[in-house]
Amino acid sequence: MTRYDQAHVEADPNVPLIRITRDFNATPAQLRRAHVDPELYARWVGPHDVETVIDHWDARTGGSWRFLNRRGGEEYGFHGSFHEVSDDRIVQTFTFEGWPEGVSLETLRFEDLGDGRTRLHAQSLVDSFEGRDMWLQSDMETGVNEGYAKLDALLADGTI
Amino acid sequence: MDDEGVDKLNLAFAALADPTRRDLVARLSLGDATVNELAAPYGVSLQAISKHLKVLEAAGLVSRRREAQRRPVHLEAETFGLMLDWIQRYQRQAERRFQRLEDVLATMSETEPPSPPGVPTPHRKELP
Numbered sequence: 001m002t003r004y005d006q007a008h009v010e011a012d013p014n015v016p017l018i019r020i021t022r023d024f025n026a027t028p029a030q031l032r033r034a035h036v037d038p039e040l041y042a043r044w045v046g047p048h049d050v051e052t053v054i055d056h057w058d059a060r061t062g063g064s065w066r067f068l069n070r071r072g073g074e075e076y077g078f079h080g081s082f083h084e085v086s087d088d089r090i091v092q093t094f095t096f097e098g099w100p101e102g103v104s105l106e107t108l109r110f111e112d113l114g115d116g117r118t119r120l121h122a123q124s125l126v127d128s129f130e131g132r133d134m135w136l137q138s139d140m141e142t143g144v145n146e147g148y149a150k151l152d153a154l155l156a157d158g159t160i
Numbered sequence: 161m162d163d164e165g166v167d168k169l170n171l172a173f174a175a176l177a178d179p180t181r182r183d184l185v186a187r188l189s190l191g192d193a194t195v196n197e198l199a200a201p202y203g204v205s206l207q208a209i210s211k212h213l214k215v216l217e218a219a220g221l222v223s224r225r226r227e228a229q230r231r232p233v234h235l236e237a238e239t240f241g242l243m244l245d246w247i248q249r250y251q252r253q254a255e256r257r258f259q260r261l262e263d264v265l266a267t268m269s270e271t272e273p274p275s276p277p278g279v280p281t282p283h284r285k286e287l288p
Binding site: 006007008009011014018020022024025026030031033034040043044045047120 | 173177246247250251254255256257258260261262263264265266268
């Protein structure tokens with residue numbers, strides 16, 4: 001059986017879709033909680049040099065969320081909806097407020113591998129190829145200028 | 161990556177969005193081939209294949225050498241390298257995020273209270 005100890009990334013050639021697969025030493029419930037508990041989420045979602053501040057968070061089917069990323073004197077907002085939150089699946093939208101017309105649809109599935117391990121299947125569907133171009137351009141590890149910092153934040157913030 | 165590199169990537173991803181063009185690329189990965197050779201397996205006109213090749217060429221994925229009359233089509237490995245680089249960079253960023261997630265998971269006990277429940281069922285009022 002294939003193991004995904006490292007993130008496995010596939011870009012779909014037909015639609016602006018990205019799939020990521022990775023295994024975790026955790027139960028599906030734990031992995032799910034790390035995604036729906038705002039305190040836990042804020043601890044891992046952003047890179048080390050970015051502070052994540054939760055503005056509001058209602059991780060229920062039909063709920064919404066918003067958080068801010070702070071780096072130095074700069075602040076970037078992100079928001080979206082929780083379309084579905086169930087035991088083994090989370091479907092949510094994701095928008096970077098610096099680019100309000102852009103939105104991606106994030107689907108996360110937690111596959112129980114047994115023995116306390118869980119496989120995360122994450123996919124991001126962007127609403128346009130322009131949206132994927134944004135990703136293509138966010139290849140900077142650290143924002144050299146404001147434009148790159150914004151793109152960086154978009155990617156670094158887990159558009160997955 | 162500079163703007164030129166980004167444009168090249170966008171063109172490359174768009175060019176490969178077509179199954180026939182992916183097929184042509186797979187064929188060319190085995191070696192150079194002429195338009196006639198490429199068109200043979202398909203029940204389509206040379207014109208249709210030429211059109212596909214123009215798209216691949218514009219994206220920098222293939223080139224045509226002026227070699228007498230044959231003009232074989234050649235796969236440009238460098239552009240594929242660019243595409244691969246992008247995926248790898250994205251992969252590295254995702255992996256770093258997941259390592260942070262693993263650190264968080266390691267601090268969680270299995271007995272923590274479950275996450276918030278779903279939307280509660282609205283309480284139905286009894287009609288008088």
